[in-house]
Amino acid sequence: MTTTATEHLLTAEGITVRFGGLTALDGVGLRVRPDGVTGLIGPNGAGKTTLFNVLSGILRPSAGTLTWKGGPPPGRRPHHLARAGIARTFQGLHLFPLMTVLDNVVAGADRLARGGPLSLVTGLGRHHRDERELRARALAALERFGVADTAHRLPGTLPYGVQKQVALARACVCDPELLLLDEPAGGLSGGQVDELAAQIRSLARDTAVVLVEHHMDLVMRVCDHIVVLDFGRVISAGTPDEVRADPAVTRAYLGTAGEGDAR
Numbered sequence: 001m002t003t004t005a006t007e008h009l010l011t012a013e014g015i016t017v018r019f020g021g022l023t024a025l026d027g028v029g030l031r032v033r034p035d036g037v038t039g040l041i042g043p044n045g046a047g048k049t050t051l052f053n054v055l056s057g058i059l060r061p062s063a064g065t066l067t068w069k070g071g072p073p074p075g076r077r078p079h080h081l082a083r084a085g086i087a088r089t090f091q092g093l094h095l096f097p098l099m100t101v102l103d104n105v106v107a108g109a110d111r112l113a114r115g116g117p118l119s120l121v122t123g124l125g126r127h128h129r130d131e132r133e134l135r136a137r138a139l140a141a142l143e144r145f146g147v148a149d150t151a152h153r154l155p156g157t158l159p160y161g162v163q164k165q166v167a168l169a170r171a172c173v174c175d176p177e178l179l180l181l182d183e184p185a186g187g188l189s190g191g192q193v194d195e196l197a198a199q200i201r202s203l204a205r206d207t208a209v210v211l212v213e214h215h216m217d218l219v220m221r222v223c224d225h226i227v228v229l230d231f232g233r234v235i236s237a238g239t240p241d242e243v244r245a246d247p248a249v250t251r252a253y254l255g256t257a258g259e260g261d262a263r
């Protein structure tokens with residue numbers, strides 16, 4: 001069945017990004033459906049991170065338009081995105097090192113706080129009921145990712161794989177409509193990647209997921225739809241099988257040495 005533009009959650013059209021004389025993205029289009037996993041792949045320097053930064057609102061494109069649920073995109077500040085129902089993870093963990101795991105996840109729940117985002121950090125203007133609700137919600141998110149027993153620890157005292165689960169719990173604490181995952185498999189062992197694959201498929205039952213990832217095995221296992229970038233342009237798009245069989249994709253990867261190829 002063909003999906004119309006209004007049925008898409010997020011639509012990017014003609015996205016061009018220039019850094020000085022370098023064109024990192026050149027007229028890129030992408031449509032994210034309200035369910036399923038959309039993968040964004042390509043060799044090193046293809047423009048994946050740049051596109052991810054445009055989709056997550058932190059980078060303004062030189063040209064092109066973004067549409068969120070058929071209308072203008074939410075504001076560019078993190079709490080605008082959070083309130084619209086868009087959450088993201090980072091390549092680095094971006095956890096607050098001096099806050100407990102639970103407080104880190106509570107901080108991800110700002111769109112639910114009646115006192116506003118700052119109140120979550122300062123505690124000012126926040127109702128006690130708010131605080132209780134948010135903590136219960138954060139704990140439930142930690143439970144969902146199997147790390148509730150770490151709630152009162154500092155992130156830096158935990159193994160990397162556990163910290164990644166905390167970062168996922170923080171991104172998911174508000175039940176986002178769109179979850180943007182930036183290389184979530186980075187630094188994980190084989191078993192942890194298997195666990196991550198199962199979690200992404202489970203999340204995708206009620207959340208649209210966009211996944212930027214070098215780990216080809218994970219991408220091919222979890223994505224419903226894949227967009228392939230090379231030199232800032234879309235060179236292929238389709239199901240995992242279609243993309244895998246596309247000679248343009250093989251050529252793009254063979255043309256570059258290093259990661260992202262045969263895994």
Ligand SMILES: Nc1ncnc2c1ncn2[C@@H]1O[C@H](COP(=O)(O)OP(=O)(O)OP(=O)(O)O)[C@@H](O)[C@H]1O
Binds near residue numbers: 019042044049
């Ligand atoms: N802030 C910047 N200033 C100048 N050039 C940039 C900047 N960010 C990215 N680039 C360039 O834009 C191009 C696309 O980079 P980008 O990081 O988006 O690619 P990528 O596909 O994510 O690569 P990788 O897989 O290596 O992370 C590259 O040539 C890169 O050097």
